[in-house]
Amino acid sequence: MTQSIQETQEELIEEFGLFDDWADKYEYLIDLGKKLPSLSEELKTEENVIKGCQSRVWLHAKKQGDQIIFEADSEAVIVKGLISMLIRVLSNHTAEEIMKADLYFIDQIGMSQHLAQTRSNGLLSMVKQMKNYALAFSAK
Amino acid sequence: MTLDIQKIRADFPVLDQQVNGSPLIYFDNAATTQKPKSVIDALSHYYASDNANIHRGIHALAERATTAFELTRTKIKEFINAPSSDQIILTAGTTGSINLVAQTFGRANFSKGDKILISNLEHHSNIVPWQMIAEEKGAIIEVIPVDERGVLDLVAYRNLLDASVKLVALNHVSNAIGTINPIAEMIQLAHAHGAKVMIDGAQSIAHLDIDVQALDIDFFAFSAHKLFGPTGVGVLFGKRELLESMPPYQGGGEMIKEVSFEGTTYNELPYKFEAGTPNIADVIAFSAAIDYVNALSKEALFTQELALLAYATEQLSTIPGLRIIGTAPEKIAVISFVMDGIHPQDLGVLLDKFGIAIRTGHHCVQPLMKRFGLPGTCRASFAFYNTFEEIDLFVKALRRSINMLQ
Known part of the structure; x- marks a missing residue:
């Protein structure tokens, strides 16, 4: 059985707790971004683009059994690192779990500035879009 | 008339602050300029x-x-x-x-x-x-x-x-x-x-x-x-x-x-x-x-800005893989640039962690960005209250950011 959304969040908080300066934290984030597999070109469609981001971000979701699988990509590697964490936390969970998820880890690892509602920050739109997918799948 | 930049900087309260643990370097003057205390x-x-x-x-x-x-x-x-x-x-x-x-x-x-x-x-x-x-x-x-x-x-x-x-x-x-x-x-x-x-x-x-x-x-x-x-x-x-x-x-x-x-x-x-x-x-x-x-001499202000532009252009040109976008012979103190293999947004995010404010993105000129085949650029824009030391710190932080991203 996969671990719960809360467990993954705790895991991330612990990982980021190892860094005492921002540069190490961001290097780790950049590394996560680089390691996230690229989305195949045929999934980089206009439909999958998340609006409101300064860099282009693509998010694709599919249902496997009762679980939702997310795949995503971005032109910007820091954004990709952020998505990589969201995928780790939310992917392979049921629509209901995703919709209910309180993503407190973002604040705890000191990344809440990326949730700011400016046009250059896509994290908020990504979370929203992931929850929208969950809602759409649960309605089917 | 030569400008006393430190005295001028003291007139702009916003400049005197720390951002993310470093002194603020404000290079987003084309978006908006800071206000003197008198305003x-x-x-x-x-x-x-x-x-x-x-x-x-x-x-x-x-x-x-x-x-x-x-x-x-x-x-x-x-x-x-x-x-x-x-x-x-x-x-x-x-x-x-x-x-x-x-x-x-x-x-x-x-x-x-x-x-x-x-x-x-x-x-x-x-x-x-x-x-x-x-x-x-x-x-x-x-x-x-x-x-x-x-x-x-x-x-x-x-x-x-x-x-x-x-x-x-x-x-x-x-x-x-x-x-x-x-x-x-x-x-x-x-x-x-x-x-x-x-x-x-x-x-x-x-x-x-x-x-x-x-x-x-x-x-x-x-x-x-x-x-x-x-x-x-x-x-x-x-x-x-x-x-x-x-x-x-x-x-x-x-x-x-x-x-x-x-x-x-x-x-x-x-x-x-x-x-x-x-x-x-x-x-x-x-x-x-x-x-x-x-009250200041406009000519002195413009001279200071152009000196900053020349210095920043020279310093940025020493970074391998960096390309300045916009090389018109007549320019004001604005430098747009892109870095091979790095998205402008990533540089903007990291520079902000160094307390440096630049602008990244399409700058509300999507047709121009399309003309150059770019999704966006990084833009540093100066005002007379900026200093050569700030440009040195900016270039240093930029090199460090590029290293982190490459």
């Missing part, structure tokens, strides 16, 4: 002592507020050497000024098949208002191309000019890449074909000397907030015969002479175009910004 004080003084609605009241406060408000208009007139204060229309910003001209001059003068020339360098706010009125009137928008350096193609411009061109709408300086356009020559050419010219001066007002009469400009627009003044105040200068012949823009109080249910007569210039209670406090505080710039 902040004027704003607070107005609300604390003089707050009243203007032009109508006969009490002491209304009189003080009206006098101060109109004094700003006079100072603006002098700052751009307009012939008269009543040709200075106060708006909400450059965008507001351009929309005003599009909806009044454009509505009265454009008809089917008429041409509006804009350039490939324009900000969205000098594109969209013209598209809106062009669509309504059946007018056609044509675009003056730019070359690889970001310089307008004047041969193409000459070829585009003919009797069907009613208006040329052009920025004086490109916000994204800093090109200074040869507007004197371009205005002359437009006039020779009977076209009027609207100059978007948002990016030139703080960095070049503006003389609307010497340049023979028909309409000139700028924003106070890019000239060290408050946000929410814009200026539209227009030639008298044009402003007088234009229909009013918005209807309401202030802009009328007499109102009856049978019909309304409109007020004189500039009030005909200033419906409703204006942004009194910010207009009054803007006066302090103009005083501030006037």
Whole structure:
């Protein structure tokens, strides 16, 4: 059985707790971004683009059994690192779990500035879009 | 006159702060400039002592507020050497000024098949208002191309000019890449074909000397907030015969002479175009910004900025893989750049962690970015209060950020 959304969040908080300066934290984030597999070109469609981001971000979701699988990509590697964490936390969970998820880890690892509602920050739109997918799948 | 930069910096309270643990380096002056303490004080003084609605009241406060408000208009007139204060229309910003001209001059003068020339360098706010009125009137928008350096193609411009061109709408300086356009020559050419010219001066007002009469400009627009003044105040200068012949823009109080249910007569210039209670406090505080710039030598300010530009260009050129976008021979202190294999947003995020404010993205000039085949750039834009040491720190932080990302 996969671990719960809360467990993954705790895991991330612990990982980021190892860094005492921002540069190490961001290097780790950049590394996560680089390691996230690229989305195949045929999934980089206009439909999958998340609006409101300064860099282009693509998010694709599919249902496997009762679980939702997310795949995503971005032109910007820091954004990709952020998505990589969201995928780790939310992917392979049921629509209901995703919709209910309180993503407190973002604040705890000191990344809440990326949730700011400016046009250059896509994290908020990504979370929203992931929850929208969950809602759409649960309605089917 | 040499500038005492440290003394000048002390006049700008916002500069004295730490961001993410480092002293703030503010290189986003093309987006908005910082405000000297005198502007902040004027704003607070107005609300604390003089707050009243203007032009109508006969009490002491209304009189003080009206006098101060109109004094700003006079100072603006002098700052751009307009012939008269009543040709200075106060708006909400450059965008507001351009929309005003599009909806009044454009509505009265454009008809089917008429041409509006804009350039490939324009900000969205000098594109969209013209598209809106062009669509309504059946007018056609044509675009003056730019070359690889970001310089307008004047041969193409000459070829585009003919009797069907009613208006040329052009920025004086490109916000994204800093090109200074040869507007004197371009205005002359437009006039020779009977076209009027609207100059978007948002990016030139703080960095070049503006003389609307010497340049023979028909309409000139700028924003106070890019000239060290408050946000929410814009200026539209227009030639008298044009402003007088234009229909009013918005209807309401202030802009009328007499109102009856049978019909309304409109007020004189500039009030005909200033419906409703204006942004009194910010207009009054803007006066302090103009005083501030006037008290320093403009020439010294511009010299300092160009020295910063030259130094930053030289330093950035030493970074392998970095490409400066916009290499026009005539530029203001704006540097746009891209880095091979790195998205501009990533650099912006990391530089912010170093306390450095630059702008990343398309800078509201998507057609220009498309012209260069880029999704966006990083843009550092300087003002006279920036220093060479800040550029050194910026370049160091940039190298470190690039290392982290590669």
